[in-house]
Amino acid sequence: MRENSGKELTGSQDLDQADIEMAREVGEKRRKILSEIQKVIVGQVGVLDLILVSLFAKGHCLLVGVPGLAKTLLIRTMAEVFQLKFNRIQFTPDLMPSDITGTDILDEMLEGRRGFRFIRGPVFSQILLADEINRTPPKTQAALLQAMQELHVTAGGQTHSLEPPFFVLATQNPVEQEGTYPLPEAQLDRFMFEIRVDYPSLTEESEIVSQTTSDYIPALKKILDGEHILAFQELVRRVPAAPYVVDYGVSLARASRPTDESAPDFVRSFVEWGAGPRASQYLILGARARALLHGRYAASIEDVRALAEPVLRHRILINFRGQAEGIDTAALVERLLAAVKPPVETTEAA
Numbered sequence: 001m002r003e004n005s006g007k008e009l010t011g012s013q014d015l016d017q018a019d020i021e022m023a024r025e026v027g028e029k030r031r032k033i034l035s036e037i038q039k040v041i042v043g044q045v046g047v048l049d050l051i052l053v054s055l056f057a058k059g060h061c062l063l064v065g066v067p068g069l070a071k072t073l074l075i076r077t078m079a080e081v082f083q084l085k086f087n088r089i090q091f092t093p094d095l096m097p098s099d100i101t102g103t104d105i106l107d108e109m110l111e112g113r114r115g116f117r118f119i120r121g122p123v124f125s126q127i128l129l130a131d132e133i134n135r136t137p138p139k140t141q142a143a144l145l146q147a148m149q150e151l152h153v154t155a156g157g158q159t160h161s162l163e164p165p166f167f168v169l170a171t172q173n174p175v176e177q178e179g180t181y182p183l184p185e186a187q188l189d190r191f192m193f194e195i196r197v198d199y200p201s202l203t204e205e206s207e208i209v210s211q212t213t214s215d216y217i218p219a220l221k222k223i224l225d226g227e228h229i230l231a232f233q234e235l236v237r238r239v240p241a242a243p244y245v246v247d248y249g250v251s252l253a254r255a256s257r258p259t260d261e262s263a264p265d266f267v268r269s270f271v272e273w274g275a276g277p278r279a280s281q282y283l284i285l286g287a288r289a290r291a292l293l294h295g296r297y298a299a300s301i302e303d304v305r306a307l308a309e310p311v312l313r314h315r316i317l318i319n320f321r322g323q324a325e326g327i328d329t330a331a332l333v334e335r336l337l338a339a340v341k342p343p344v345e346t347t348e349a350a
Contacts, residue, residue: 235292255336270321287307
């Protein structure tokens with residue numbers, strides 16, 4: 001990985017020719033990935049794009065949607081087009097932290113001696129599907145915290161490294177709340193995006209039914225391996241983001257905090273806690289990644305605006321008054337986008 005200069009960190013230096021060639025490859029890989037996944041998944045292009053943005057920005061995703069919208073199938077299909085190790089954990093109320101991270105077992109060693117040997121859990125993968133993550137208690141949910149943030153697992157006093165790229169995709173059912181455990185704010189903040197998976201359109205649903213009730217079995221090609229993904233993740237950090245783009249992302253996050261002087265009146269009235277600095281970081285990292293995926297070589301205001309809702313909505317805590325008035329975080333983010341004005345003369349079309 002090359003070292004970034006101060007100019008690169010502020011986004012004031014353009015990509016060099018080698019980076020531009022790699023950026024073109026990113027756009028081509030995106031098209032191929034979408035083409036392969038759509039052999040199985042009908043529609044949901046917006047969801048797939050957000051997942052790719054998160055992967056290339058070294059983030060993690062929480063997919064929220066009612067049962068039957070193919071959230072699990074989408075993730076399994078995406079794993080198939082990547083040459084990465086994939087594991088799935090079905091979260092249940094009796095799941096223990098060691099069922100995720102692994103455990104030490106007493107084992108016969110050389111020369112007849114006994115000792116402890118660490119057996120790796122399913123977290124030791126590169127793409128991890130945490131299915132119905134809110135079905136398990138917070139103690140078990142927290143077993144993912146260190147892995148998601150530090151790419152390490154500590155067990156029995158020993159620290160074990162995870163193989164990069166490490167990408168967590170969790171699913172959650174927003175409707176059925178009996179027997180579930182809401183994710184703590186610390187856990188939610190580890191996810192770059194909260195992605196809402198909606199119902200398909202009439203045309204899409206007809207195509208889904210036609211495919212899934214026939215003997216159609218698509219053959220998927222492998223498109224990306226770990227080495228390419230790591231190179232693309234490094235490239236994202238070198239994509240220019242002009243100071244006004246960074247300032248706009250920071251302004252959006254700060255305006256969500258009721259104690260900040262820039263907060264609009266509706267934020268002061270309805271918000272208990274706003275988004276922290278990690279939201280600002282993810283807005284800009286995501287904007288860099290989104291620009292690459294859409295064939296552009298610099299992050300824009302429109303990239304930041306396009307990612308504001310999935311980045312901010314799970315980081316804003318509505319207060320009692322807001323809950324009583326039925327204030328929704330997604331609607332609140334829309335009001336934030338209207339209230340925090342971007343620099344008109346520098347706004348670019350996505």
